[in-house]
Amino acid sequence: MKQIVASVDEVATVLKLLGDKTRLTMMALLDHHDCCVCELVEIFQMSQPAISQHLRKLKDAGLVKETRKAKWIFYSMNKEHELYSLIKNILAHIPDQQEKLKELKERTKISCE
Amino acid sequence: MKQIVASVDEVATVLKLLGDKTRLTMMALLDHHDCCVCELVEIFQMSQPAISQHLRKLKDAGLVKETRKAKWIFYSMNKEHELYSLIKNILAHIPDQQEKLKELKERTKISCE
């Protein structure tokens, strides 16, 4: 893993974005699987606009990408981001979040699949 | 370097603290040298209370320690913090900040030494 050196501003911006529990968890999820907005709404038990707004911040910073598939929009980690190595380092320090997605699929039929 | 896994809350708290340009730079400085409040005031060209308040947040989270030496209070990195390895990873992604201290010592006589 290359150790990219970026400006203090760039790093601080990424840290501020990840310094929110919801967004940090989202990034951990997206690092393993693309997620549809509707899945994230269910996982975080939060209003759809709240989820969209978090996603927009991540997208505006270039941390995630979006792809439309029919009615749904899937978000994915932008692994080409200059600071992706930093993000991986950070995510290595939190517990795996994939059970959240697994648990969701067990308890609810989600529309996007 | 051990890869400690902490809770999402704990990691998000640290990231939020480091997600501020001033505090991120402070941490980079403190990782190499203990700093007196008066030095930080000069380096950041910010009011003394503003500096004290940033330091307090870092101290409250256990990221830095303080030591009084005569009239001065020196702050230092708490290398025993559970998430110090994460902090080191983060700091490895920003440019070295030590010139700021060097430059300060060249331009001004600071009282603490």
Added chain:
DNA sequence: TCATCATATAACAATATAATTATATAAGCA
């Protein structure tokens, strides 16, 4: 003990953030 220096804390103002509700947009389908 009193004055001074270094720092912390309190009070406040300006701004940023994050959530909600209401509404707009865009795709898919009868």
Added chain:
DNA sequence: TGCTTATATAATTATATTGTTATATGATGA
């Protein structure tokens, strides 16, 4: 085309953050 579903955006509100000025505290030294 018009209805439904999925998502985005706007408007608003509540709260958090960051900085400033004013003041308190605590150590030093005459």
